[in-house]
Amino acid sequence: MSNVRVVVVGASTGLGRCLAIGLGQRGASVALLARRESLIADAAREAGPESFAIPCDVTDEASCRSAIGQAAEKLGGIDAVIISAGIGELRRIEELDAATWQRVFATNVVGASLITAAALPHLKESGGMVAFLSSVSASLTAPWPGLASYTVTKAALDKLVEAWRAEHLEVGFTRLIIGECAGGQGEGISQLTASWDMELAGELFPAWTARGLLTDKLIDVDHLVGAVDALVRFGSSASVPTLAITPRRPI
Numbered sequence: 001m002s003n004v005r006v007v008v009v010g011a012s013t014g015l016g017r018c019l020a021i022g023l024g025q026r027g028a029s030v031a032l033l034a035r036r037e038s039l040i041a042d043a044a045r046e047a048g049p050e051s052f053a054i055p056c057d058v059t060d061e062a063s064c065r066s067a068i069g070q071a072a073e074k075l076g077g078i079d080a081v082i083i084s085a086g087i088g089e090l091r092r093i094e095e096l097d098a099a100t101w102q103r104v105f106a107t108n109v110v111g112a113s114l115i116t117a118a119a120l121p122h123l124k125e126s127g128g129m130v131a132f133l134s135s136v137s138a139s140l141t142a143p144w145p146g147l148a149s150y151t152v153t154k155a156a157l158d159k160l161v162e163a164w165r166a167e168h169l170e171v172g173f174t175r176l177i178i179g180e181c182a183g184g185q186g187e188g189i190s191q192l193t194a195s196w197d198m199e200l201a202g203e204l205f206p207a208w209t210a211r212g213l214l215t216d217k218l219i220d221v222d223h224l225v226g227a228v229d230a231l232v233r234f235g236s237s238a239s240v241p242t243l244a245i246t247p248r249r250p251i
């Protein structure tokens, strides 16, 4: 995959970090974006000599434009953007206040669109693509009690992918539906549940079990890297509107 120029947004921890390092080690030049600068700097070193870190907060439009502009300049263009940035609040629905709803929408939906808008001219020029990391909880499973803001924003993200495709057929837009994935080693371990109130998780656990939401299987993050490697190489030349990688059987 030499000379493929990839931006990974949300590359400091978890799946985004594994994707950035994995794609870099497979020959891509990678720009790693996230808020925590020392984590993306470390990951960029692991990804290889053609990779580098750029701080970015997707909830800030100026930061999105500046980071994508710097990435395009340093990479000499952009062939693919992988949007892994996301947050997952665990809270009972009646306890979700306006600030929390706004923060989760700003990160999981608006941020994904701002990054895509900033990258659009570069992707049109290269015939490139964007992959958006969505979740089984938004489309393939019954609703998860306690995860309303997460699943609602991921469902909105699914529609966002369609909306981008409707207006820009010249760029590839893929909804990447992910099931449970622990990530990799060290900072590559998913931190999505790190902020959860584990007492509340314990209270909700029986409802998750009763609804058959839990699975004892996990996706191997290397399989995810392999799938995204293929998507990135397709660019806009192959239409892959949705790719689901989940340990579940179809329902």
Ligand SMILES: NC(=O)c1ccc[n+]([C@@H]2O[C@H](COP(=O)([O-])OP(=O)(O)OC[C@H]3O[C@@H](n4cnc5c(N)ncnc54)[C@H](OP(=O)(O)O)[C@@H]3O)[C@@H](O)[C@H]2O)c1
Pocket: 009, 010, 011, 012, 013, 014, 015, 016, 017, 033, 034, 035, 036, 039, 056, 057, 058, 059, 083, 084, 085, 086, 087, 088, 107, 133, 134, 135, 136, 178, 179, 180, 181, 182, 183, 189, 190, 191, 192, 193
């Ligand atoms: N792990 C799973 O089982 C699973 C399943 C389905 C879907 N997903 C999706 O996969 C994606 C990655 O999840 P993960 O498990 O790897 O979680 P994670 O370890 O918490 O990673 C989330 C990433 O998002 C970044 N991020 C959060 N807010 C940001 C902001 N305002 N600006 C820029 N970056 C921001 C974080 O970086 P900073 O905090 O440094 O900014 C971090 O790099 C998420 O979209 C998640 O919904 C994961």
